[in-house]
Structure formats: structure tokens, C-alpha cells
Amino acid sequence: MDAEGFRKYGRQMVDYIADYLENIRERDVVHRVSPGYMRPLLPDEAPEKAESFDEVMKDIEKIIMPGTTHWHSPHFHGYFAAGNSFPSILGDMLSDAIGCIGFSWATSPACTELEVITTDWLGKMMNLPEEFLHSSEGKGGGVIQSTASETVLLCLLAARTRTVAKYKEADPSTDEMQIISKLVGYCSDQANSSVERSGLLGAVRMVKLLSDENFSLRGETLRKAVEADKAKGLIPFFLCASLGTTGSCAFDNLEELGPICAAEDMWLHIDAAYAGSAFVCPEFRHYMKGIQYAETFSFNPHKWMLINFDCSVMWIKNSSYLVDAFNVDPIYLRHSCEGKLPDYRHWQIPLGRRFRSLKLWFMLRSxxxxxxxxxxxxxxxxxxxxxxxxxxxxxxEVVTQVVMGLVCFRLKCSNKVTERLLGEILADGRIYLIPAFVRNIYFLRFAICAERTTSDDVKFSFQVIKSCTDRLLQKVSLKNGYKHVPVINIDAPQHLETEESKYSSDSSTPDVDQ
Structure with a gap:
């Protein structure tokens, strides 16, 4: 394809994308294909000779769209929002066209400098402490990672390196692996599965601590765990606190957790993957109280801030901890301007990186x-x-307080009936929800996800849920021989039903890649 062909088909693709998003309500929100559906639709081998791009365009609707779940449909209410906007899409288009691999300032100064500026913009929008900004006089700053999952691992590894160095400095004869074998990190039992996975990848213990009745991790719980582990000869070194958990959008108590981390010299990382976007609104910033104790903070603009995947921003007070953990500096990566601005290859796991700040810049200006x-x-x-x-x-009944864009609800019945309701809703196919299971309570999550969602869309989704509930309760009533399904108080002891032990709080809320 030459430049003229690109202009022709580029215009067609932009029109196709605009039409797709503008008319997305007309599509079934969830695919109706079976595994392996695509194999019969495509040849066994790539074409020997070039095909017309007209034929490729035709196959989008024939082959790709039938197997697509439309995350940007106003009837998609699963997981959390997958950000999107036309300015963000245009930013990705330009990034793909420039195609730089911005691992250092020298490889593309604009790539590095725009990231420095836009992450400072975002930090100021949320009123982050000045130490987190590039514009401060310290060593802090922001960096765009791919996902919050990667960020948790980065911070855990940096914390591990810092702790090992501290103990080696105190006693140079101490074996590094012996120190690592004693490290223990903590998170809430409501934390995203990526935190536990980071512990596995970092070869350290990761302990899940019991959250309170509001699914929030409290200071006293952490204090007792730290004291118990220190008594066993272990080294508490890391806490990942959650602001807006995956299951129920709960918030850990930073004001209580932070001072404990400071007293114990533990690295406090704050994972605000979904809810962090809301902190641009002053009325939600009280959930950030205690953030001054954190070493790192991250959230995903690609969830709830109109930026398409991937764009996860992390701020750190002292970037030298990252550089110390990941610095491998062969001569072919060096340049004459080192030290004047970040070389982001030291702030991440991969070497290469995309020009992701373009889409953030386009969106914020638009x-x-x-x-x-x-x-x-x-x-x-x-x-x-x-x-x-x-x-x-x-x-x-609503299971948790509704503070942002998520409503957790269930039927006033047993867990099994609510689970069957989800089955009815998914079989109906007009909207999409996912469940969660916390403290023996099975509930459904209704997340406002799409940029184009309106009040009429929410009313439509409720009517779908209502009609599915009518059908289900009619079936249950007929089967059991009574007119009304019994109500079960979720606070009463009988709610802990033994036949529902098949549920696991670790697996019942599917994790979208952060």
C-alpha cells in the first residue's frame, strides 16, 4: 500500500470507526460464537499473493465483529470502564505512525518530554503531593506503564531491592537470598489478583489481610500482622493499599495504614486503578487522605479517563529506587545528555516503549x-x-455503598437465586454484567462503563434486569410451590449457606487486566 492507498483506506477506516462507535447500541453487546468459530472462516495459510484491501475491509464485519464483545456499548456493565475517546484514538494513530521506541531521551526527546509534562499535568489535576512531580526539586515523577498489574510488580521489586540493600549495608556478610526469603508483603483480601501474582513473580510472601465490614483494610489489622511476622523473624517490607477494589470499589484506610508503614520503613504502594480517575474531582479526594505516606501511587487513565488501552500512570517520590533495581546500562544505550531528563528504560521492565503520552495530551487538551x-x-x-x-x-438490596460508578446488588434471596439471575441476564444477551463473591455474599456488579451511556441506557438495562427477575422468580416460585421467594437478611447468620462453599472470593470476580 502506497501513500495514496493509505489516504484512501485511512479515510474509510476512520469512517468505519466513527460509525461503529456512534451506532454501537445497535450491536449485540456480547458475542454469540463458540470457541474455534474463526478457523473455518480463514484459510490455513497466509495468502501467497497480495489481496486488495477492499477485501480486507469486507472481512471485518464477516470475521472480526461476530467474535467481538463490545466493551464500549452503553449496555456493557461488566468489570470497569475501558476508556476511549476520539482524541485518544487519534493520538494512538500518530504514535503508531511515528513509531519511535522511546527508551531514552536521545531516541526521541519529544516522547520523553511530553510524558514528563503530561504526568505532571495529571498529578496536579489530582492534587498529588509535590514530591510525586517531575517539577519538584526532588527525585520524584510520573511514568506511563502498560497496566497497573505491571506497576505493582515494579514497585514490589524496587521495594525488595531497597530492603535488601538496607540489610546488606548493616551487615555486608548477610546473604542476599537469605534476606529475600524473610521478606513479607501485605494487601487486603479485596486487592486485585495482580498483587498476589506480583508476590509470586518477586519470590516473596504476600499475605492477604482481612478487611472490615466495609471491605476496607484497617491499621490495627496491619499492625497485628506486622508484629506477628516480626516475632517469627520475618521482614515486613511492602504494602499494596487499594483505593477502589475490583469487587466492590472499596477503599483501604490510608490514614491508619500510612503511619504504620512509615514507622516500619515499609514501602506503601497505592493501587487506584479504577477510582484514581475520580480524584480529579475535589469531592472524591477525601479517599486519598494519607497519600503522603506512599512511596508510589498509580491509576489507569485507560479505565475511566477517556484514554484507550494501554495507559497506566505511576508516580514515585524517589525514582532512584527504580533505577537501582533495573539499571543495566550497556554502552549502546548511553547518550551525551544523560541525567538531564529521565531515561524511562530505567523506570520499567521492558526496554522499548511507545509514545503513549500523545493520546493523553490529545485527550486532556480536547x-x-x-x-x-x-x-x-x-x-x-x-x-x-x-x-x-x-x-x-x-x-x-445494595450490598455496598455506591460512591462512584459501580453498583453492587443482589436479590433478597439465597446466593443461588442471584447466581441464576445472572444466568438469565447473560442468556437474554441484551446487557452484560459480571458477579463478585465477598464474605459469602454473591452479588452482581453494575458498572457504568461507556462514554456514551445515558440515563435512557441505564433505564433500559434496569428493565432487562427486571424482566429477567420476573421470569426467574416465576420459575423458582412454581418449582418450590409458593408464591414468593423467601427474603434472607444478609446480616443474619443463616446467610452463610454451606451448599455455596463452591464459591471462592479469589476467583468469583473475574479480573480484567489492569
Whole structure:
């Protein structure tokens, strides 16, 4: 394809993308294909001779779209939002065209410098402590990673290196592996599975601590765990606190956890993958109280801030901890301007990196701070609208406080009936939800995800849930020979039903890649 062909088909593709997103309500939100559906539709080998791109365009609807789950549909309410906007898409297009591999300032100064500036913009939008900014006089700053999962691993490895160095300095004869064998990190039992996985990859113990009745990790729980582990000769070194958990959007208590981490010289990392976007709105920043104790903080603009995947931003107070952990500096990567601006290859696991700050820059300039704030607030208003519909119906209960764009709800019945309701909803196919299971409570998660979601879309989704509930409860009533399904108080002891032991709090909430 030459430049003229690119202009022709580029215009066609832009039109196709615009039409796809503008008319996405007309598509079934979830695919209806079976595993292996694509194999009969494609030849066994790549074509020997070039094909017309007209034929490729035709096959998008024939082959690709039937197997696509439409995350940007206003009827998609699973997981959390997958960010998207036209300015962000355009930023990725330009990034792909430039195609630089920005592992150092010298390889593409614009790639590095725009990332420094835009991560500072974001940090100031959320009122992060100055130590997290490149513009401060310290060693802090922001960096764009691929996912929050990668960020947790990065921070754990940096914390491990820092702790090992501290103990080696105190006693140079101490064996490094012996120190690592004693390290123990902590997280809430509500933390994303990526935290436990980071412990496995970093070869350190990762202990899940019991959260309170609001699914929040509290200081006293951490204190007791630290004291018990120190008594066993272990070395507490890392805590990953969650602001907006995957299952229920719960918030760990940073004001209580932070001072303990400071007193014990533990690295505090804050994972705010979803909820962090809301901190651009001042009314949500009280959830950040205690952030001054953190060494690192991250959230995903590619979730709830109109940026398409991937774009996870991490801030660190002292970047030298990352450089010390990952610095391998062969001569062919060096350049004459080292030290004047970050060489981001030292701030991440991969060497190469994309020009991801372009899409962030395009979006922030196109929406402005006020536009992003209104987007977040609108989603929160829609969640409250849905909560009211659920409560007004009378057959449902809301499991956790609705503070952002997620509503966790269940039927006032046994876990099994709520699970069957999800089956009815998925079989119906008009909307998409996922479940969670916390403290022996099986519930459904209704997340406001798409940029284009309106009040009418939320009403439509509730009507689908209502009609599916009508059908299900009719079946249950007929089967059991009574007119009404018995209500079970979720606070009562009988709620802990032994036949539901098949559920696991580690697996019932599918994790989207952070």
C-alpha cells in the first residue's frame, strides 16, 4: 500500500470507526460464537499473493465483529470502564505512525518530554503531593506503564531491592537470598489478583489481610500482622493499599495504614486503578487522605479517563529506587545528555516503549480539566440513578455503598437465586454484567462503563434486569410451590449457606487486566 492507498483506506477506516462507535447500541453487546468459530472462516495459510484491501475491509464485519464483545456499548456493565475517546484514538494513530521506541531521551526527546509534562499535568489535576512531580526539586515523577498489574510488580521489586540493600549495608556478610526469603508483603483480601501474582513473580510472601465490614483494610489489622511476622523473624517490607477494589470499589484506610508503614520503613504502594480517575474531582479526594505516606501511587487513565488501552500512570517520590533495581546500562544505550531528563528504560521492565503520552495530551487538551470532571460526575450520577431503581423495586438490596460508578446488588434471596439471575441476564444477551463473591455474599456488579451511556441506557438495562427477575422468580416460585421467594437478611447468620462453599472470593470476580 502506497501513500495514496493509505489516504484512501485511512479515510474509510476512520469512517468505519466513527460509525461503529456512534451506532454501537445497535450491536449485540456480547458475542454469540463458540470457541474455534474463526478457523473455518480463514484459510490455513497466509495468502501467497497480495489481496486488495477492499477485501480486507469486507472481512471485518464477516470475521472480526461476530467474535467481538463490545466493551464500549452503553449496555456493557461488566468489570470497569475501558476508556476511549476520539482524541485518544487519534493520538494512538500518530504514535503508531511515528513509531519511535522511546527508551531514552536521545531516541526521541519529544516522547520523553511530553510524558514528563503530561504526568505532571495529571498529578496536579489530582492534587498529588509535590514530591510525586517531575517539577519538584526532588527525585520524584510520573511514568506511563502498560497496566497497573505491571506497576505493582515494579514497585514490589524496587521495594525488595531497597530492603535488601538496607540489610546488606548493616551487615555486608548477610546473604542476599537469605534476606529475600524473610521478606513479607501485605494487601487486603479485596486487592486485585495482580498483587498476589506480583508476590509470586518477586519470590516473596504476600499475605492477604482481612478487611472490615466495609471491605476496607484497617491499621490495627496491619499492625497485628506486622508484629506477628516480626516475632517469627520475618521482614515486613511492602504494602499494596487499594483505593477502589475490583469487587466492590472499596477503599483501604490510608490514614491508619500510612503511619504504620512509615514507622516500619515499609514501602506503601497505592493501587487506584479504577477510582484514581475520580480524584480529579475535589469531592472524591477525601479517599486519598494519607497519600503522603506512599512511596508510589498509580491509576489507569485507560479505565475511566477517556484514554484507550494501554495507559497506566505511576508516580514515585524517589525514582532512584527504580533505577537501582533495573539499571543495566550497556554502552549502546548511553547518550551525551544523560541525567538531564529521565531515561524511562530505567523506570520499567521492558526496554522499548511507545509514545503513549500523545493520546493523553490529545485527550486532556480536547476535554480540559472541566470536561474530564463532568464525564466522571455524569457516570456517578448514572450509578445513583440505577441504585434508586434497584431499591425502589423492592426485590433487591445494595450490598455496598455506591460512591462512584459501580453498583453492587443482589436479590433478597439465597446466593443461588442471584447466581441464576445472572444466568438469565447473560442468556437474554441484551446487557452484560459480571458477579463478585465477598464474605459469602454473591452479588452482581453494575458498572457504568461507556462514554456514551445515558440515563435512557441505564433505564433500559434496569428493565432487562427486571424482566429477567420476573421470569426467574416465576420459575423458582412454581418449582418450590409458593408464591414468593423467601427474603434472607444478609446480616443474619443463616446467610452463610454451606451448599455455596463452591464459591471462592479469589476467583468469583473475574479480573480484567489492569
Amino acid at each position: 476535554y480540559g480539566i472541566s470536561g474530564v470532571q463532568e464525564y466522571i460526575r455524569r457516570h456517578c450520577r448514572l450509578a445513583k440513578e440505577f441504585e434508586k431503581m434497584i431499591l425502589d423495586d423492592g426485590r433487591f
